[in-house]
Amino acid sequence: MPRNAVDDNERMNLRVRPEVKARLIRAAALRNTDLTNFVTQSALREAEAVIHEAEVVTVSERDFTRVMELLENPPAPNARLRAAARALPKSI
Secondary structure, eight states, rough: OOOOOOOSSSSOOOOOOOHHHHHHHHHHHTTOOOOHHHHHHHHHHHHHHHHHHHHOOOOOHHHHHHHHHHHSSSSOOOHHHHHHHSSSSSOO
């Protein structure tokens, strides 16, 4: 399970090798922006991709239709489902 990302500080410190920093500075200059903006925008693009991959489920048209059909017309509970329901703690 992912950890909660909580940080109340607006600063972020990164340690990178000098050659890495030099490449980032060069790339930022080629984009006519500063290093902070370049790194932030690049990291945000990657973050959005990671979040999208973790939170969005893509299914085929056939699978979507099947899921919708099961939601609209669920099958009758079988013996195992009824037993599982009986095993649940009683709510107050």
